[in-house]
Amino acid sequence: MTVDLNGVVLPLPVLAAAGCLGTGREATLVDLHRLGGVVTMSLTLEPRKGSPTPRMAETPSGLLSWIGLQNAGVEAFLREDLPHLQRVGVPVIASVAGSSVEEYLRVTTLLQNRPGIVALEVYLGAPDEERGRGRPFHARPDRISEVVGAVARMSRLPVFAKLPALEPDLVESARACVRAGAHGLTLIDGVPGMAVDAERLRPALAAPVGLLSGPAVKPIALAAVYRVAREMPEVPIMGVGGISTGTDAVEFLLAGAWAVQVGTAMLVDPAAPVEIARGILAYLKDKQLESPAALRGRLRLGREPS
Amino acid sequence: MKRVRAEILSTRRLGAYHALTVVAPEIAERARPGQFVSVAMPPERSFLLRRHFSIHHASRRGGWAGTLEFAFDPQGQGTRWLAEAKAHQFLDVIGPLGKAFAYPTRLTNCLLVAEGHGGATISFLAQELRARGKRVDMILGGATQEHVFKPIEAKRIAQTLAVATVDGSMGERGTVLDLLPRMLEATGAQVLYAAGPRETLRGIAEVCLERRIPSQMALEERMACGMGQCFTCVVPVVRKDGSGYDNLRLCTEGPVLNPARVLWDRWMGEQPALAPTPPEGFPVVRSWPG
Numbered sequence: 001m002t003v004d005l006n007g008v009v010l011p012l013p014v015l016a017a018a019g020c021l022g023t024g025r026e027a028t029l030v031d032l033h034r035l036g037g038v039v040t041m042s043l044t045l046e047p048r049k050g051s052p053t054p055r056m057a058e059t060p061s062g063l064l065s066w067i068g069l070q071n072a073g074v075e076a077f078l079r080e081d082l083p084h085l086q087r088v089g090v091p092v093i094a095s096v097a098g099s100s101v102e103e104y105l106r107v108t109t110l111l112q113n114r115p116g117i118v119a120l121e122v123y124l125g126a127p128d129e130e131r132g133r134g135r136p137f138h139a140r141p142d143r144i145s146e147v148v149g150a151v152a153r154m155s156r157l158p159v160f161a162k163l164p165a166l167e168p169d170l171v172e173s174a175r176a177c178v179r180a181g182a183h184g185l186t187l188i189d190g191v192p193g194m195a196v197d198a199e200r201l202r203p204a205l206a207a208p209v210g211l212l213s214g215p216a217v218k219p220i221a222l223a224a225v226y227r228v229a230r231e232m233p234e235v236p237i238m239g240v241g242g243i244s245t246g247t248d249a250v251e252f253l254l255a256g257a258w259a260v261q262v263g264t265a266m267l268v269d270p271a272a273p274v275e276i277a278r279g280i281l282a283y284l285k286d287k288q289l290e291s292p293a294a295l296r297g298r299l300r301l302g303r304e305p306s
Numbered sequence: 307m308k309r310v311r312a313e314i315l316s317t318r319r320l321g322a323y324h325a326l327t328v329v330a331p332e333i334a335e336r337a338r339p340g341q342f343v344s345v346a347m348p349p350e351r352s353f354l355l356r357r358h359f360s361i362h363h364a365s366r367r368g369g370w371a372g373t374l375e376f377a378f379d380p381q382g383q384g385t386r387w388l389a390e391a392k393a394h395q396f397l398d399v400i401g402p403l404g405k406a407f408a409y410p411t412r413l414t415n416c417l418l419v420a421e422g423h424g425g426a427t428i429s430f431l432a433q434e435l436r437a438r439g440k441r442v443d444m445i446l447g448g449a450t451q452e453h454v455f456k457p458i459e460a461k462r463i464a465q466t467l468a469v470a471t472v473d474g475s476m477g478e479r480g481t482v483l484d485l486l487p488r489m490l491e492a493t494g495a496q497v498l499y500a501a502g503p504r505e506t507l508r509g510i511a512e513v514c515l516e517r518r519i520p521s522q523m524a525l526e527e528r529m530a531c532g533m534g535q536c537f538t539c540v541v542p543v544v545r546k547d548g549s550g551y552d553n554l555r556l557c558t559e560g561p562v563l564n565p566a567r568v569l570w571d572r573w574m575g576e577q578p579a580l581a582p583t584p585p586e587g588f589p590v591v592r593s594w595p596g
Contacts, residue, residue: 019537026534026558028307029400041537049542049553053573054528056538060352063530067537070553214354267531268346268354270309270400 005236012036017263018095029270042097047073057195057204062216066207086116099129152181162186165224184236214264218242229256246279253295322452324389331372337364339431340562343401344532362426377426417495424501425455443493451476511565534558542569
């Protein structure tokens with residue numbers, strides 16, 4: 001079940017998505033040994049306290065949340081969380097965030113030459129305090145290129161850029177990331193969403209707009225993966241968005257993903273990644289295929305012959 | 307933390323609430339008052355997240371050994387589904403989760419205060435305190451008598467029991483806060499424990515601070531995973547040395563906290579992001595003095 005993302009070799013095609021495993025130390029019910037990799041929560045230079053509460057609301061087939069980048073900072077991660085992941089031996093993809101290009105760079109620098117970290121993922125949903133007046137970096141194509149380019153030039157590790165689905169031209173932005181030096185892409189970031197408590201005349205989240213995840217966003221994520229993969233079949237894509245079963249994962253692989261990440265499903269069922277990997281394996285056996293890579297691009301287009 | 311397939315042994319109404327008893331020996335063995343369990347929802351529904359319930363009882367001995375009881379207000383779609391679940395159905399239960407109440411070592415007189423379904427949490431604690439030879443007095447409250455959690459059981463466990471309801475249908479008309487000063491004096495309370503809505507807990511916390519009574523409270527915040535993974539259920543809590551505060555996860559570092567360390571304004575204020583650092587700095591609160 002090994003997958004090779006153009007040099008980033010993972011034992012399984014199923015990873016834990018950013019911010020869904022806590023620090024990795026307290027998740028005693030998630031079997032880290034049986035993950036293809038762990039994407040860390042997004043790391044900033046200094047500790048961040050994150051958003052006020054309420055930070056979450058349940059919506060139909062979805063989870064709406066806004067954490068506001070709460071994390072203990074990259075140095076605390078290296079000191080306290082990484083050693084545990086290294087002992088387990090699971091490949092680590094560190095998620096990089098910041099409020100300025102410089103912060104992204106400084107976080108990137110600190111993550112170099114650390115055994116166990118196999119790649120970086122650039123989170124572009126962080127508020128751009130430098131030039132974007134607090135709007136996310138991914139709201140402006142030029143800022144996407146600047147951040148991804150800066151991180152990729154600084155990093156000796158392969159860099160994956162995580163993009164949302166709903167910006168003006170996803171394929172163009174994906175191309176810009178690759179031109180700027182991204183090794184691959186993670187598709188998609190959460191979808192902006194809102195919930196309202198009419199009884200109390202309040203938004204359900206303090207933020208008040210959050211990110212929607214879970215099965216509700218799966219079709220959006222699939223379309224994003226499909227569109228980008230068709231244009232850039234040589235670029236490794238990690239698909240993420242509402243994957244909770246082996247069949248969901250197979251759909252992403254067929255649409256063009258090289259591997260998948262599991263987020264919300266793992267919050268509900270800590271064993272979900274293991275079940276999903278098992279489901280992929282069963283599907284491969286059934287179709288007599290060798291590896292997950294054999295599924296890529298197998299999506300049959302055009303009309304079903306009758 | 308264990309994950310089990312737990313059979314529902316009994317399901318019944320308890321006034322405004324609903325109580326389920328499930329067979330979960332691995333969890334019951336370890337469960338302590340203040341801790342909670344999380345229950346998975348049926349996979350084919352549109353509500354995905356697990357529901358979290360404070361443990362009301364965990365039987366380790368006797369005919370009910372290995373069973374676990376929790377209670378809830380069936381107001382949401384998840385809790386309504388659970389209230390309709392039948393005996394012998396199986397639930398996916400994870401627990402025990404979170405940190406439990408600390409028992410006093412030196413002090414003996416404990417006043418336990420609960421409003422609404424907070425009574426479920428507090429009655430488990432009352433039994434454990436009694437088993438340790440402590441004096442237990444209780445104040446229970448709720449909107450109506452239907453919302454006063456198991457007053458007969460409380461009467462049996464507690465040395466004295468005071469009840470307040472907003473509509474006056476049981477005990478005195480008012481809230482638990484109205485009864486608090488009188489009960490503190492009458493019982494010679496040295497330690498206070500509380501559970502219930504955050505507004506009530508905040509009021510109790512102020513009284514405790516004023517009178518320098520060590521206290522612990524089980525707090526509630528909207529929670530997605532319950533296992534420390536998602537960082538949604540945070541509460542701002544002052545560091546022990548007063549050097550600032552941290553947003554701590556109630557599922558992992560709570561739900562039981564020392565209310566003297568909770569930054570209530572920052573947590574519950576209208577504009578929490580703008581809540582200033584108190585001019586006198588953060589209070590230094592040493593560890594549990596009970």
